[in-house]
Amino acid sequence: MPATLMHTLRVDLGDRSYPIFIGRDLLADAACLRPCIAGRQVVIISNTTVAPLYMDRLRQSLGSDLAVTEVILPDGEAYKTLATVQQIFDRVLAAGHDRTTTFIALGGGVVGDMAGFAAACYQRGVVFIQVPTTLLSQVDSSVGGKTGVNHPLGKNMIGAFHQPRAVLIDTQVLQSLPAREFAAGLAEVIKYGLIRDIGFYAWLQEELPRLLAREEAVLAEAIERSCAIKADVVAADEREGGVRAILNLGHTFGHAIEAAQGYGNWLHGEAVAVGMLLAMRLSARRGWVADDEVETLAAWLARAGLPLRPPADMSAATFVQHMARDKKAVDGRMRLVLLRPLGQALVVDDADAREITDLLGAVARGA
Amino acid sequence: MPATLMHTLRVDLGDRSYPIFIGRDLLADAACLRPCIAGRQVVIISNTTVAPLYMDRLRQSLGSDLAVTEVILPDGEAYKTLATVQQIFDRVLAAGHDRTTTFIALGGGVVGDMAGFAAACYQRGVVFIQVPTTLLSQVDSSVGGKTGVNHPLGKNMIGAFHQPRAVLIDTQVLQSLPAREFAAGLAEVIKYGLIRDIGFYAWLQEELPRLLAREEAVLAEAIERSCAIKADVVAADEREGGVRAILNLGHTFGHAIEAAQGYGNWLHGEAVAVGMLLAMRLSARRGWVADDEVETLAAWLARAGLPLRPPADMSAATFVQHMARDKKAVDGRMRLVLLRPLGQALVVDDADAREITDLLGAVARGA
Missing domain, CATH: 3.40.50.1970 (Rossmann fold)
Incomplete structure (x- = not known):
């Protein structure tokens, strides 16, 4: 042994x-x-x-x-x-x-x-x-x-x-692990830095080459710090009455992609990566994070081998339809996890179909 | 209103x-x-x-x-x-x-x-x-x-x-409510007296004619006392780690009948009535309740319109096979609710296939 x-x-x-x-x-x-x-x-x-x-x-x-x-x-x-x-x-x-x-x-x-x-x-x-x-x-x-x-x-x-x-x-x-699945997992690791620990986020950025090379010691530390953040949040709110919802950064967009594309065509982590980037862009449009922070994240997700854009054939209407059915929604009102500032997540319920449609339009135009 | x-x-x-x-x-x-x-x-x-x-x-x-x-x-x-x-x-x-x-x-x-x-x-x-x-x-x-x-x-x-x-x-x-369903419900009412409240059991015997006539006041009291006993037991042991199992008097035999006959052919309460009587007989064979108490219960169940005997075509082997799969069973060891004495239930795990087979043989012979 x-x-x-x-x-x-x-x-x-x-x-x-x-x-x-x-x-x-x-x-x-x-x-x-x-x-x-x-x-x-x-x-x-x-x-x-x-x-x-x-x-x-x-x-x-x-x-x-x-x-x-x-x-x-x-x-x-x-x-x-x-x-x-x-x-x-x-x-x-x-x-x-x-x-x-x-x-x-x-x-x-x-x-x-x-x-x-x-x-x-x-x-x-x-x-x-x-x-x-x-x-x-x-x-x-x-x-x-x-x-x-x-x-x-x-x-x-x-x-x-x-x-x-x-x-x-x-x-x-x-x-x-196949490369595509490894990248999908990295998306969730990055999520923990974004929502709760800017120090971890910076560390991940620095260690990305060694993470991608799957060096054991770096991997083990990334896993341990991710699990520690998740354990903390779950201990504070086991049944998602409040703070636990921040773990869903990128997931409302992501679930819409997964459901609309047919389960299994996109990996969960891939859909979450695109969702996180959309949530970052929405946060930037509200002036809560800086535009260059969005671009840094995009570059970084790309290096990890993750997709950056929603499926080309998926309309804003399809997004909104699926998002309104998300488990976090109350009385048809969408609830989204955004960042304000980077490293700190919050849940908002004032995003409407129009804001989502505008965001997706801008992304589609490459703006 | x-x-x-x-x-x-x-x-x-x-x-x-x-x-x-x-x-x-x-x-x-x-x-x-x-x-x-x-x-x-x-x-x-x-x-x-x-x-x-x-x-x-x-x-x-x-x-x-x-x-x-x-x-x-x-x-x-x-x-x-x-x-x-x-x-x-x-x-x-x-x-x-x-x-x-x-x-x-x-x-x-x-x-x-x-x-x-x-x-x-x-x-x-x-x-x-x-x-x-x-x-x-x-x-x-x-x-x-x-x-x-x-x-x-x-x-x-x-x-x-x-x-x-x-x-x-x-x-x-x-x-x-159809008569057959009403009788099936009475079986569970009687159960509460048997397992936990000899005074309620005596009261039910006395009030049986008015219960069968569905007199509102008597019905309401029977329901309230039944619910109070159930509420007590559930409050003491919500997830059935211990005492809650006594609510299953007659149910191990009863579930075997329901499963073997195809769900819906016997009403749950009918199967439980036969099961309670079998549990009483087993308790009597162990000397824990008196034989005449068994016969009193049998006469009483008959007056309520409930069946007294297992399906004629159901073998002891079929009973044992289903009972060993009961949710209360541990490592293939059957657990049964018996009475010792009348009005007080206990869970035993020492009933084996032979004791069950002997019991069912005696019942089949009308002994």
Whole structure:
């Protein structure tokens, strides 16, 4: 067993508090998870891409005394549906798992969201552990307890708050991540700097070459600082009654892109990158951030390999239609996360269809 | 507007506490619910049997300033599935309800369980109100926050704990309830006496003729005392870590009957009546209650119009197979609620397949 250097963060939620273990090769050394497993039964939920790479490694390091059922889902956001969750129930019930079982998600955000939702609903709730294998899920979706599936009329419209009992982040797995997925994860890392920590934002800018080269030490620090910010915000507002909404910077625009383009065609992080840049531009149009800060961000996202513009065929009307249906909307009134100034997010509810249309028009004209 | 005499009980669950309003003609006087409605949007979920009778009355008494979407489901336990819940989401999303909406269940236990589960999952949770229209749902399923749907491999296997914001019980609606459904509800009323209140049990025996004649005052008292016992037990153990399991007297046998016969062929209360009698007999075989107490209960259930015996074509092996899959089971070990003595329930985990088989054999022989 390799020697691993492990850092442990804690998400502070009273009797639902849990650890985030971060380290190299933790998949091969998952003994730290054993105290978090409820009984002797375990369900490991993964997908056809991730399971061949890491399933055996995780099973071996968990120990041979557990009764394990593997559920291998098709890969992709297009499968993040209630119908796929029903397949999880079919498998787990047929294998006879009782309510002392523990669900483990091994994969990216799609696997984690569905496995978590299934764990929230199986026999009215069982223990759940996240083992995220993409940068995006490591810094974002695996922490905070949001679970769910998409509906043709909106992303994550069906779901539950169900906190994991633990999160295990193996930084080594990022070495094999496709470039496009790695870039998508970086978008969420950059988000944390933008909304909450200007020092982290500056550090990221400086370290970008080493991040893109996937140097372990820099990656581990970026992940740890991202998770620490997310853990802080979630601890302050678990069910998004207030401040937690700032984590959605770029997401209202982003979800509209994902829904309108068909789930899975744009990666979530790609849509969020475009959304963040739109939110920055809107903040600049209101005079809350400087124009050159917008351009710096754009240049930086481009270097990371992220898209900068909405799909060319997506009209402002389509954006507005999807955005009005966002979960943050109240009585048809859009709520958007903007920046004022850089490094500090706020939620506004006074953006109307016209302001969005003007913004998108200017972007389309390259202004 | 008619003058109504209203009693209010309270389910004490800290910041999730809620009132149970009980009274005659409350459907026509639902103003008491207004403070429990979250915003201006309301979804009323009912079925094809109940909606024609009570939908207009409820809508009118709630007031005309709300944006109401009606969702009318097919009637029956066979439709208590994830697929039906998906239909609720389709309707509610198409109508543009945001997360300030309030779901109201107008119907029996099936409608309440599904509407509650949909409310738990819609945009990760919205406010929910129960307006139960059967005796069974008034005294049992509408109180306590258990929501969910069935799976071919087990009853209520998929669900959530999601407490209602209020429960409104109109005793007048019971006058039009079919006799078979009324009897099924009485089974759960009797259960409360058996598990927790020998005085209530004696009172019910004495008042049975007036209960069966559906005399309003007696009915209202039976409902109120049942709800008070349930509220007490739920307040002590919201998520069924311990004492709440006693509410399942007769349910492990009963769920096996329901699952094996196909959902909807036996009413839930009918299956529970047979299950309670089996649990009484098992308790008597262990010497915990007297044989004549078993016969008294049997005679009494018969007078109420309830079945006394399991389906003739259901083998002991089928019972055991379904019972081992019960949500209370741990590591394949059955857990059963028995009585020791009458009026006091306890949970045992030492009943094995052989004891169940012997019991069912004796019942089949009429011993």
